[in-house]
Amino acid sequence: MTLIRWWLASTLLHAAQWGVLSVVLLTPGSPQAESILHITLVAIAMGGAVRLPGFRLTLVAHVGLVLAPLILRDLWTGSAHHALLAFLVFLIGIYALVSGRNQSVALREIHVQRQRNEELILALQRENERSETARNAAEEANASRTRFFAAANHDLRQPLHAMRLLSQTLVESGQAVDVPAVSAHLVECVEGMTQVIDDLLEITRLDVGNVTPQWSTFLLDELVRECSRPHEPLALAKGLRLEIDVPQIAVHSDRALLARVLTNLASNAIRYTDQGSVRIACALTSDAGHVWLDVEDTGIGIDEEDLPRIFEEFYQVGNPARDRHQGLGLGLATVKRLSDLLSLDVSVMRSAPGKGSVFSLKLKCVPMSGAVAGTPDAGPSAGALLPGHRVLVIEDDADSRTALAGLLRSWGCEVQATADVATSLARLRAGFKPDALVVDLRLPDGASGIDALRDVRALLAEEVPAVMVTGDAGSAHMRLAQESGLTVMVKPVRPVQLRAFLGQVFASNHAQPAA
Numbered sequence: 001m002t003l004i005r006w007w008l009a010s011t012l013l014h015a016a017q018w019g020v021l022s023v024v025l026l027t028p029g030s031p032q033a034e035s036i037l038h039i040t041l042v043a044i045a046m047g048g049a050v051r052l053p054g055f056r057l058t059l060v061a062h063v064g065l066v067l068a069p070l071i072l073r074d075l076w077t078g079s080a081h082h083a084l085l086a087f088l089v090f091l092i093g094i095y096a097l098v099s100g101r102n103q104s105v106a107l108r109e110i111h112v113q114r115q116r117n118e119e120l121i122l123a124l125q126r127e128n129e130r131s132e133t134a135r136n137a138a139e140e141a142n143a144s145r146t147r148f149f150a151a152a153n154h155d156l157r158q159p160l161h162a163m164r165l166l167s168q169t170l171v172e173s174g175q176a177v178d179v180p181a182v183s184a185h186l187v188e189c190v191e192g193m194t195q196v197i198d199d200l201l202e203i204t205r206l207d208v209g210n211v212t213p214q215w216s217t218f219l220l221d222e223l224v225r226e227c228s229r230p231h232e233p234l235a236l237a238k239g240l241r242l243e244i245d246v247p248q249i250a251v252h253s254d255r256a257l258l259a260r261v262l263t264n265l266a267s268n269a270i271r272y273t274d275q276g277s278v279r280i281a282c283a284l285t286s287d288a289g290h291v292w293l294d295v296e297d298t299g300i301g302i303d304e305e306d307l308p309r310i311f312e313e314f315y316q317v318g319n320p321a322r323d324r325h326q327g328l329g330l331g332l333a334t335v336k337r338l339s340d341l342l343s344l345d346v347s348v349m350r351s352a353p354g355k356g357s358v359f360s361l362k363l364k365c366v367p368m369s370g371a372v373a374g375t376p377d378a379g380p381s382a383g384a385l386l387p388g389h390r391v392l393v394i395e396d397d398a399d400s401r402t403a404l405a406g407l408l409r410s411w412g413c414e415v416q417a418t419a420d421v422a423t424s425l426a427r428l429r430a431g432f433k434p435d436a437l438v439v440d441l442r443l444p445d446g447a448s449g450i451d452a453l454r455d456v457r458a459l460l461a462e463e464v465p466a467v468m469v470t471g472d473a474g475s476a477h478m479r480l481a482q483e484s485g486l487t488v489m490v491k492p493v494r495p496v497q498l499r500a501f502l503g504q505v506f507a508s509n510h511a512q513p514a515a
Contacts, residue, residue, distance in 0.1 A: 053103035273299030387412025441470035
């Protein structure tokens, strides 16, 4: 900026020097000398218009310093010839100023256009970068989806293959068959397929945003103990210490979803630990109002190169043979999605091969006054209350209806199984009074299980306990049933879940078998 000022000052100084020439040569000379004087000064003035278009005030001063003395000299001379020259020089001065202004406007437009072009180039570069990023992300998503379906295909076909062989073994009546052993293997295969389907459905619901957190305040230590209790037998069988070091504090989150996260982390820790301990502990963070909940184990640990991929679907460390008994590789993928949904900031605080791992969750701590106690577990004797009770099954699929009725009868229940609402109401009018209802959510001809349940309860004039079963996980019908306060189980329903529900219902209502 200083150099420009010096240059402009030098330009004006030279213009003043040229202007002084008109004063020095005040007395008119020969026509040739006058012509040279006028042409020279006009050329100097026009040169300024070329060199100074971006400096309008300097240009006006430059033209004025060069031509104004010449015009005054010509007018002072008083001849008609010099008056004409003065007029011509004045016009040329005006032209120089107008030309300079036009050039200034043109240069400004060129500058603006250059800036626009640069901005456009930058925008195109950013768009190309975004397109490249999107393309890479799409390619990675496609590759991930391919790996996902390949792994899912494997983990679904394996138990299905075993079920086919086991079923054929039962059909071959000519051979001696250990029916209990084959049946146990079939149940194990079904459980394996159910686990894969449930995990896939849960991940899908999380990905499409069909899971909405139900925020509440509850005791963290109570939840941790509830989630740890089912894992105690396995830890004991492996000779592991299952340690819990969580003070009595209240947190704000979704209790059920957080329980799912803790269950998956504890299950993983025990599965991949052969000796030592699994410890669930709580520590304060530097961020006021939050606590860290750590799940620490002394297991196989995770190599540093595997850490970026541990939250991917079906990615497992230490299970190259994909043994289903060591999990399916969906637990941590579910943990990651639930963590993002609940803002838990799940992370691996430290891990090393052979030295175990520490997974951490960040939870919002709140005053104890708003904490709500958890739901107590059903007693172990709840299943003993099933024999003698009456259950009405409304299921339109014949195979499912037959299988469900057979299972309930094997538990000692008296069962009436129907395919539609009209038949169910007819059985009720004939004198069958159920203690519980098992109703399919979607019935023939577009009928809803919710409406069927309402009709049955209206006919009986009482709120008979009921559970809805459906294969449409995450559907609008399922959400409507849940919002109506109904218990919903997703097919394939685990027998232990159904048995626990019925036992808890009969125990809580102190129901007696119908006469």
